[in-house]
Each structure stands twice: as C-alpha cells, then as structure tokens.
Amino acid sequence: xLYDGAKILTGLIIGVAFFISPFIYDAGKPYKKPEPxxxxxxxxxxxxxxxxxxxxxxxxxxxxxxxxxVVRQGDRYYRPRQLAREMRLDKRLxxxxxxxxxxxxxxxxxxxxxxxxxxxxxxCLDCHSNKTKFCDECHNYLGVHPYCWNCHIAPEEK
Amino acid sequence: xxxxxxxxxxxxAGLSTLFGxxxxxxxxxxxxxxxxxxxxxxxKEKKIQWAMAIDMKxxxxxxxxxxxxxxxxxxxxxxxxxxxxxxxxxxxxxxxSFPDQAEGAYITEEVEKMHFPxxxxxxxxxxxxxxxxTKATFKREDGIVMMDWHRCIGCRFCMAACPYGSRxxxxxxxxxxxxxxxxxxxxxxxxxxxxxxxxxxGVVEKCTFCYDRIDKGEYPVCVETxxxxxxxxxxxGNILDPESEIREILKKRFSLRRKPELGTGPNIFYLI
Numbered sequence: 001x002l003y004d005g006a007k008i009l010t011g012l013i014i015g016v017a018f019f020i021s022p023f024i025y026d027a028g029k030p031y032k033k034p035e036p037x038x039x040x041x042x043x044x045x046x047x048x049x050x051x052x053x054x055x056x057x058x059x060x061x062x063x064x065x066x067x068x069x070v071v072r073q074g075d076r077y078y079r080p081r082q083l084a085r086e087m088r089l090d091k092r093l094x095x096x097x098x099x100x101x102x103x104x105x106x107x108x109x110x111x112x113x114x115x116x117x118x119x120x121x122x123x124c125l126d127c128h129s130n131k132t133k134f135c136d137e138c139h140n141y142l143g144v145h146p147y148c149w150n151c152h153i154a155p156e157e158k
Numbered sequence: 159x160x161x162x163x164x165x166x167x168x169x170x171a172g173l174s175t176l177f178g179x180x181x182x183x184x185x186x187x188x189x190x191x192x193x194x195x196x197x198x199x200x201x202k203e204k205k206i207q208w209a210m211a212i213d214m215k216x217x218x219x220x221x222x223x224x225x226x227x228x229x230x231x232x233x234x235x236x237x238x239x240x241x242x243x244x245x246x247x248x249x250x251x252x253x254x255s256f257p258d259q260a261e262g263a264y265i266t267e268e269v270e271k272m273h274f275p276x277x278x279x280x281x282x283x284x285x286x287x288x289x290x291x292t293k294a295t296f297k298r299e300d301g302i303v304m305m306d307w308h309r310c311i312g313c314r315f316c317m318a319a320c321p322y323g324s325r326x327x328x329x330x331x332x333x334x335x336x337x338x339x340x341x342x343x344x345x346x347x348x349x350x351x352x353x354x355x356x357x358x359x360g361v362v363e364k365c366t367f368c369y370d371r372i373d374k375g376e377y378p379v380c381v382e383t384x385x386x387x388x389x390x391x392x393x394x395g396n397i398l399d400p401e402s403e404i405r406e407i408l409k410k411r412f413s414l415r416r417k418p419e420l421g422t423g424p425n426i427f428y429l430i
Binding site for chain 2: 067153
C-alpha cells in the first residue's frame, strides 16, 4: 500500500489540474485565426511588391534585404519585374535568391513595371497605415516582437 | 662523460634564446619595415567624394541657427541639455574649431568673432570606420561616412576615434523626450519628421550627409536651408570632379579644414 496515499493523490490531482487548466479554459471556444486588415489604399492598389503568399512567408527576409541594400549599398529602388526577368536569365542570381523561390518564379510575376522606393516607414506603412490591425494582428498572435518600431515611426491611427 | 652537462646545456640554451630574440631586431635595424598603423590606407579607385564648402563671409549666427534647427528637425534629433546632448551639426569659435592653428596665432578680429558650423567631415580616411568592430559605420562608394544603426552595438570606439567630436551617443531612448516632463517642454512636437526614423537607446549617431536625399538626387538639408536664406553660402559637390562648383570655388578662395595634419582627409572646407 502507498504510504501517505491521500496526500500524494491530492497533490497529483492538483498538479494535473493546474497543468491542463489552460486546455480546459479554452475548450469549446472557436479557434480565432489572426485577420490582418487591408486599408482602403492597400485594397485599391491591388498588389504589393510581391504576391500575398510570398509576403506572408517572407516579408521579414525581404525587409532585411531591403535594409542592407539601402543602408549599405545606397540602392533605394526595388524593381520586382526587372528582378524576375534578370533571375530567369542569371543562374547565379537564381541561386542567391533560392531561399525565396519555391516554384522557380519567386511566387511572383508582377503585372506592371512599377518601381518601389525601398522604405518600411515611407512605402510599406504608407499603404499599410493600420499597423495595429495589420502588422500587430499576426505578430501578437504568434508572440513575436520585432523591434522595427523602436526606431521606425508607425503612422498614427484614428 | 657523455654529451654535455647541465651547465653547458643552460649556456647554449640561453645564448640561442638571446640570439633568436635579438635576430628580429637586427633585421629591423638593417631593413626597417613600417608600422601597419602608419601605412597609407588602401585606396579604391573613387569617382565620387561628396564634400562641402562653407563660405564664412556669407554665414551668420541666425543663418546657422536655422540650419541647425532644420537638420535636427529633419533627422529627429531631440534637444537634450547637458552631457547627454545629441548633435549632428553645431557651432563653435575659431579657437575650438581649429585648436592646432589657434595657439599663438594673431588672427584677425573678423575671424576671431566667427562661429564655425561643425559636423562630420566625411573623411577620406575615417578613423571611426577603422575602429568599428561591427562595421556599423563604414565609408560608402560615394565617400559618405555612413552609419548603419541596425548594426551599432554602442561600444563608442568610433566616438573615441573621431578627432572632431562629430558623434553623439544615445544614453537613453530618444523617444523619452515625448514622456519626460522637462524634456517635453524642449521638444513639444517630437518626432519632428515622421518620414525619418528615430534612433534607439545605446546607438551612436551623427551626420550622414543626408544619404537618403542624395540617393534621391537632392541636396542635404543644411545646404538647401542655408542657400535659401543666403545664396551660395553652403557649396556642396563632388570634390573629385575638377569641374564641379566646389572645386571652382576652392580654386578662388582660401580655405581651412579641421585638423588636416591628422591625415584623416576631412572634406568640409571653410572659406575664410
């Protein structure tokens, strides 16, 4: 027979209850996926610098790349269409961007020859001026805290 | 007796050590090398080096005040009094701007009264870039001594290396001026430019020659502001282009640079 069985069992029950309490607490509640919202301006523009799928998966790498190109090489303009064209011609570029490419096209052949000014604060946030409803929506859900906003100024929201 | 005894061995070992250590100095004595630090820097072939000439005959205190204000507002540099001050461009008198030339120099009264606008000299051979352990500060292809605030770890080696005091350290989050009661009075509308980032705690900052404006084909803020008030008071251009405006004016007028004897190759010229 178990010595001090009552005490041990009580302890165990309390421990297990504590451990599964979050599951019980959330049980039955519907799963709410983050829903980033587009501003009117973004909806009107219709396309971003890359496809929705690409931006969802890779926006952080794209931003990182932009910041290095802008700050270190003074390369201020992003020409997605030209880049796609060059990539198809140049194997080295293809290799360099391989981590971005899953189907060989970098998910993306833009419709227009539009040139973008590479800037988080002035280009991205110009369309996505609703940081709390766009950026934060997923970031909070995933518990990531990018420190972009320590320096880059987010637009004021009404 | 076989071989050598202990005493003999120690004698030979000692002599060979002495010879071994001394040999290097003999080589150095007969064929002196050069200290790495005294070697001229490896120069890439450069086509652009942005530089600025400031016409001291055309600037005055009120103009410089406007210029400083415009620069600091554009770049979100908060006003913080005391030793934690942040500055990209500021003024000082002849003695403190050119300490190497001031001693015992009987300068004219006119020059003695002048207030020189001081900023990063965007040196040809910048000591700050040599000491930066993370390459957060580096020299761009077009000669701008640039800062990558994403990379800066706040070690402040660059501040120690810069002979011009052009660098400021963020001892705290610059955005504290929005919360702090006293500082808020000095910076009621911080951040003053919503198009430019602020910095963060533990980062060094300085003049970047408005790299973002240059990339867009515009003049730096100080040049634009000064020339709006007094035409041709700040002359900006490519010092390597013999036909540029700045080279033309330097041909005609006598100019001073700050501490050129240090070999940093400063690119801010003061037309006297």
